[in-house]
Amino acid sequence: MKKLIAILTALVLMMSAAGGLGENAAETEIPAAAAGRDLPEAGEVIQGFEVTEKRDFEMIGAELVLFEHQKTGAKVMYIANGDINRAFQLSFLTRPLDDTGLPHVFEHATLYGSEKYPSKTLLFNATLQTYNTFINAFTQDAMTSYPLGSLSEEQLLRLADWYTDACFHPNIMTDESIFRTQAWHYEMKDAESPLTMEGTVYTEMVGAMTLERAAMDAANRTTFPGAAIAYDAGGVPGVIPQMTWESLKAFHDRYYPPVKLHCVPLRRPGAL
Template sequence: MKKVVSYMMSFVLILSIFLNAAPCVNAAQTELKALPEVGQVVAGFKVQEVEDMELIDSKTVLFEHEKTGAKLIFIQNKDTNRAFDISFKTPAFNDTGVNHVLEHITVSGSQKYPMKNVLFTILNQTYSTFINAFTAQNFTTYPVSSLSEDQLLKLAEVYLDCVYYPSVYNDKNIFKREAWRYEMADNKAELNISGTVYNEMKGALGNISTAAAYNDLKTLFPNSTQSTISGGDPDKVKDLTYEDVIKTHDTYYHPSNSLMVLYGNVDYQRFLKMIDESYLSKYNKKDIKIEKLKLEPFNKTIEKTFKYPVAVGTNTQNASQIDYCFPIKNMSDEDLLGIAVLGELFGSETSALKQEFRDKKLGGDILINFNTGLSIPVLTFSVQNTDESKKADIKALVDKYLNSIVKSGFKSADVDAVLAGEIRGLSNITETPNLGVNLSTQVGSFWANFDSLIFTII
């Protein structure tokens, strides 16, 4: 059975529709540059694969940089909203948020571009249509897009300079600003802790659902990189040192640990030439070990309770959240799509599960989430505004409907209705914005989580 990158990205697109992350092509009637053949070398990049991606009327080329092993996928089509993205596998071994801090630091200027805030500068002074950076559980990614090819080429260079040569090596104050520091408003004020990431994560974990999601992972995958708070726990961020950040950058921000995606109607040769001559040619191939997550099957349901802080005097009646989680291990692509459909059907406001949930007054709402942005995906039934005393009833309700599906399945008409809706969404996929950015970051997630660009075709 042939395995191709084009299939992998088609699967990503279809799955993203189920997860409400739909992307898009803005077709322009222009000529596309001829693509190279398998085995051909372009600016130090050897062509590994050339395929069609009919879902979005595109062709894909998988390049590998000969000197460093860096991967680059070119998705060629007539979209003039062109995009570039670079991702690195960045496992987190603790809750200090080192990868999140490093993400902030890399966009705080570089040797060639010593800007205080690269994102704001680019956003306000260029023709970019999107610019940002994201840290997830297992990878960090830097997407940018523009309607101008010349502008995108420059923006790609800025990003590459930032990720490979960040200013923090010469300015420790960037670490203090972005991670954490002690500060006093005046000589009579109390000593406080501040910092961009420190403050950001205090806000993020101030939401009970966010805190619950991280606690779910700690329960499911103890003592693994998938159980850490990738953004950083404020109480642990202040344990992070400048040396930790430099070591992490030196270890993981290397071309051999990178995946780039170039998207749209662009002269790919210009980009490959810039990437090779200005950056990758200065590196040699490096063997970077990334811990692979192993999950041992549970012999029984694991149950844990976590305290959530609230202000004195807060009414905590029916203010709890109860999550019932299932790690989805060793599933085929077809099975994963099946779980996504299951989530859609159970999550419908008219589903029997939701109707019985409301009738029994088990909480404010029950939400079904299928998180595929992990090495081992997780299906979660999350009940909000409930009480701890109702946990047995909630578990019994979910088990009842899961067992019913195992025994009898869903009604064919209900499944057909969901699939028809998703197919309609796919038929309009070229009408929505930012396909290049959405597709690039999701491809980066698959690459980081599954350690491969190859996925089995069912």
């Protein structure tokens, strides 16, 4: 059965309200919405992004502006309030097509260099040597997210540039050794040692596959056969070795490029 799969690229940028910190504690409270900010109205186009909606989000004293990139369909949610922490997040709709853990490998692969930032240790440098308040990546059932936080807008934007390039142009696409290290590989310490299976995602999932998680996977598999939720986005240890570098690159081509895929019918492997 043909299935429409849409790519969702959501960027969330939280910015401080205009003006510096208050001179006393009372003034450091998050003000209701972002009073005084010059936010665009629905229909306006900024740098190729059209405003599709603007509304209040009272729970966090914020105003939301939703944009859609005219060329690619990428969606951007801009949250404006008085929080002095700035945050940026990239999210990709990465519905799993099997239990090999492809979405999970990409979460790790972004940490091992990109076209513009080829250093394999950049994540550790970024984490320890920049003025950040949060750096992480998450694989969820239907999406993979890459959030960042900083009290410095300048540093946030630099980190955002690094993370964006890491997502769109990760070195794992051209360097098979990163796939072997991050996904799975065979290993023998010496000629007398037993053959073992290693790899960051493989060993992580061996540890993470508790009885409870296996039971939940089995319940989802039984209840929703063939649906994305029927698969474990993190990967099932016994199935992870079926993942190839080619399938990983195809997964990136399908879910990560910022192009309009809304109308491209895609098939599950083996589906008619």
